[in-house]
Each structure stands twice: as C-alpha cells, then as structure tokens.
Amino acid sequence: MSEAFSGPLERLDHSRWRIPRSYKPGMRVDGIIYADDQLIEQIRSDKAPEQVANVACLPGIVGASLAMPDIHWGYGFCIGGVAATDPDAGGVISPGGVGYDINCGVRLIRTDLSRADVQPRITAIVDQLFQTIPCGVGRGGRVKFGQADLRRLLAEGSRFVVHKGFGWESDLEVTEAGGCLEHANPDFVSPRALERGTDQCGTLGSGNHFVEVQVVDEIADPQAAAAFGLQLGQITLMIHSGSRGLGYQVCDDALKDLRNVPARYGIELPDRQLACAPVKSPEGQHYLGGMQAAANFAWANRQIMTHLAREVFSGIFRRPPELLGMRLVYDVAHNIAKLEPYEVGGRRRTLCVHRKGATRAFPAGHPEVPAAYRHVGQPVLVPGDMGRCSWVLVGQPAAMEHTFGTCCHGAGRVMSRTAAIAAAKGRSIEKELLSQGIVVRAPNAKGLAEEQPAAYKDVSLVAEAVHASGISRKVARLRPLGVIKG
Amino acid sequence: MARLAHFELFEHTADLGVRVWAPTRAALIAPATEGLYAAIGEVVAGGAAAPWSVNLAGDEPALLLRDYLAEVLHLFDGARRRLARVEVQQFTDECLSVLGDACPVDMGRSVLVREIKAITYHELALRRVADGYEATWIVDI
DSSP states (O other): OOOOOOSOOEEEETTEEEEOGGGSTTOOSEEEEEOOHHHHHHHTTSSHHHHHHHHTTSTTEEEEEEEEEEEEOOSSSOEEEEEEEOGGGTOEEOGGGTOSSTTOEEEEEEEEEEHHHHGGGHHHHHHHHHHHSOOSTTOOOSSOOOHHHHHHHHHHTHHHHHHTTSSOHHHHHTBGGGGOOTTOOGGGSOHHHHHHHTTTTTOOOSTTOEEEEEEEEEESOHHHHHHHTOOTTEEEEEEEEOOHHHHHHHHHHHHHHTTTHHHHTTOOOSSGGGOOEETTSHHHHHHHHHHHHHHHHHHHHHHHHHHHHHHHHHHHHTSOTTTTTOOEEEEEESEEEEEEEEEETTEEEEEEEEEESOEEOOBTTOTTSOGGGTTTBOEEEEOOOSSSOEEEEEEOHHHHHHSSSEEOOSOOBOSOHHHHHHHTTTOOHHHHHHHTTOEEEOSOHHHHHHTOGGGBOOHHHHHHHHHHHTSEEEEEEEEEEEEEEO | OOOOOEEEEEEOSSSEEEEEEESSSGGGHHHHHHHHHHHHEEOOBOSOOEEEEEEEEOSOHHHHHHHHHHHHHHHHHHHOEEEEEEEEEEEOSSEEEEEEEEEEBOTTTOEEOOOOOEEOSTTOEEEEETTEEEEEEEEEO
16 A cells, blocks of 8 residues: 655645645645545545645646545546646646546436335346346447447437437436537547447446446435435436546557657656646647547447446336436536636636546536526536445535536545455355345456445545535435446 | 566555566566456466567656556457467567467456556556566556
C-alpha cells in the first residue's frame, strides 16, 4: 500500500478540507477535499491528497483542484477528482483526468413492480439477466456492429442504437447529453480501439461493473422522488458499465501520443501521468474528439444492456416492458471531460470540466436537466457495494457555486484486491449475500471475493457527506435484491 | 545462491501491481509476460503455436517494457492468444525486440478473473538492483 499523506489538510468547514496552494511549488490553486471527520481519516491513509495537489499544478486550472468524499488513489488524478480548466487561458485537457474507462457511468431504470412481485422470482430474474447480458473478462456481445455502423455509433451514441430498436426515444431525454456528445470524431479513434470495440457494445465487462435489481427502501426527499418516479417498496434496476475495450484503448493511445507533448508546450508537471495538452491545441482536440466518441460508445453500451434487461423482465412477467413501467430514470457519466459554461469572476466562461470518478450534479432550473426534472434538479446516481445500498441524490445550487456542478460517484475502495481475496479465504461471498436475501451471480468466485462489500467504504457515509455539504441532497436509498457482477 | 527470474503481484487500492526480477534486463521479459497473465488469472494455452514478434523503439527502458506489455495485452484481448515462449532479441535503452510463440487461450481450462484495462504509467519503473534488474508496474482493472 502507499504511504499516508503527510501534507496539510486545513479544515474549511464541517465538510471541506483545504490543501493550501503554498503546499508545493507549481500549485496554481488550492486543493479542496469534501469529507466528514470519519472519511478524512481514511482519505489521509494514501497519496490521493497528493494527487489533488498535483492536479492543482495544471495550466489554466480554475477555482480549485477538487475531490469528492469517495476519493482514492488513482493514476495522475485521484478517483473522485474534479478539475476545470479554461481553454481561453491555456487550459489543458488530460486523459488522466478522465481515466481509462471513458464514460464509465450508471443508469437507473424504475418499474411498476413491487418487492412482493419480484421476491418470489428473484433467482430466476438474476439467472436470466446473467445469461442474457454478456459479462466477465473480454466477453463479446450479442449485438455485432460492422465498421460502418460502429463509426456511426461513435458519432451518434445512444441515438444510433435506439433507432436500431434497442430502447425508447424517451430514454434519450433522460440520458446525460442525450447520450451523444456532438463533436465526437470517429476518425480520432485508432484501428486498434475499433477492433477492441467491434463486439463489445452491450456487454457489462468485469471488475466493479454490475447490473443490480433493487428495492427502494427509504425516501428522503418525497418531491424529488415523485418527480423521478420513485416510491417506497418499488423495484429498480441499476446498470454500471463504461466504454469497454474501445475506451481503454482510446485512453492508452492518448497517453502514449501525449508523452512528449507537455514539454513541447513548456508545461512542467509533477507527475508524468498528468500528461496533457492545451484544449485548443491539435493534440488536445485529437484527444477530445476520440474521448467524445468513446463516451458515445459507452452510452450506447448501457442502452443496449437496458434493452436486454427489459427483455428479461418482459419474459419473466409476460408483459411488455412498457406495461411494467420500465422507464429510464437517468443515465449519468462519472469518467468524462466536458466543455460547460460557468460564471467565473463575474464573466461567463466555457470550461473543460474533468470528472474522474465524479458525477455531474446540476440543480433545478439548469437547461441541461431534463424538462421533467427541471423543477427539482438532476438525478445523481451513487452506487454502493453489493451488500449494502446505493443512493439517488439530486443536484443542488451549491454544486454550481463550489464544484462545477459535480458530486460523488460511489463508495470508493478501502481494501486492496489481494487483501479482499485473503479476507474471503474459507468463506463463500455468494452464500453470505444469499443469507442477507441477495442473490448474486458472477463468472468466478475470485472476482466476487475482490468485490465483496467489505472492500468498499459505506456509501451512506459518502452520501451523507455530500448531503451535509449542500452540493447534492439525498432522495432515495436502494437496497440490492439481486446482483450480476462482471 | 543467485536468485531465479520471477514475478510477484502486489496490492494497490483498486488495482493490482506486478513486480519482476531477473539477472539481466532482457531476462525481465519472460517473468513480466507471466506476471501480466497472472494478473488476469490463470491463462492456459491450448492449440498450435504461431510465431509472433514485436519491435519497439523509444528512449526509456521502462516505457519500452510498458509498451511491450501493452502489445501482449492486445494479443490476449484482441486475438485471445497467449505467449507460450518469448525470446528477447535485444533490449537496449532505445529498442526492444521480442520473438514469441503465440497459442490460442484454452477458455475451458483458463480462469479469467480480472479484465485488465491497460498497463498504466503509475509506479512504472525499471531499475538496476544489487543482483540484477527489477521492474514494477500497475495494471488498471
């Protein structure tokens, strides 16, 4: 494990800690970490705060280098990191600020089903989802795209696959950015990345990706819950996945291409994993176009899995998914960089907002919040581990003032994979979860051991920390009943 | 007694690290290859081998090693093939050339635990140590 962070963490208020700009040479802004007293002790235990300070050195960074309460040690940027740069002031874009799994994200589907409807069939539902949605290492999908279709998919995202029959037009209205970043450029995606993506659209992948059948067991904000179509005792479905091999390769290609670029632009970096280029440079535009195409792939991926999940429910309950009320609540990215307008220093500026393991959280009234939710704010989906719960939050105005419209993305790991396997020795995670009423299916026991609940922070602590900070508000808690792990 | 070339996995919060040791720089390549497969799980070869080669240029041995491992990962990820044998032609400060035998992965006998997204630059190092060479890297899972 890495050493603990020994630098300064100054308390700003009950939920924010500052790493002052004076901490290390090259910092252009302060670092600010959102956490309560309990979480900050975990956060100090590795070098993630050092990475917050390193990100503060990026050219053109605006405001502060931010980190959410689910922060942990990443590559260059910490997971849970947020950084906005100003392209008009030499601001850079960094693939490390997005991560390998471009547009890894979460979507939530509501149903009209109750726990009483689903509980007797939960094993059949989970088994059928496991058979229908390809998961595990390198599994290819049921849906294959030729090169021409794949390029259209990269340009059009969810819209392309919805028009192919994988979903409903209404899904697009409640997907971040409508499931398509308009300036995506398939020409900036390498042949190797295309090869990795050819048969992976509509597949879950591995690691912490999952499909989960859940029950709403607490409503914290009745008005927002009603707007999102959520009520106590209702069944929901959550999908967590990203851009699969295509996105990994786009990031890997970019990091290689950018190795010597910072020096070319006279940019000094404290960590070479922060490799970057000015947003407006040819190198920056190349990464941006390829990254946006990979983001579109990820939205299409989650859209196809939504279609497959609807088919499973439809088959088991012998009703069309429309009559089961299987409406998409929202789909949100948590590994992405986007150009967004903000008021900074009394001036409207378009900033490049990097969210790496961080979720967009726009408040009520924001034009990018779907019309049906505009009076309450954007749903923020925060998955937890497979034994405890996940949260639906709603974006608040404070997020626009302090975090570039951003909130946390999940629980964050506290146990390494090797430690998790050691801790699972002699135990059956599957049986333990079953004893709690949670049916789990995974391609192998080792992978399940690595993802056991104890390997993660309690997501409720994370949700509470952002709720207390005012950047998002708690809406509903979702308990797992059945889980497909990749 | 001289140590034999070997690899070991080490922990990293969300991912996994690989450390390899060998008496010479070129001899790092074989345990590095096996270390990558161990990070994936148990990758068992089956079927006829086909010749495979890679020639990489650069200006830093650690980056050459990373790029080599990225090629091995691509061979596994894209073609579902595993290197059963590697032979290093040269491994200088500026160049790495490797020949190998690539066999299909026997999916029935393999246990694929982790999907490796990429070979990262995090803690990437290749250094001379008292009795040979040591390299470390982290894979993103």
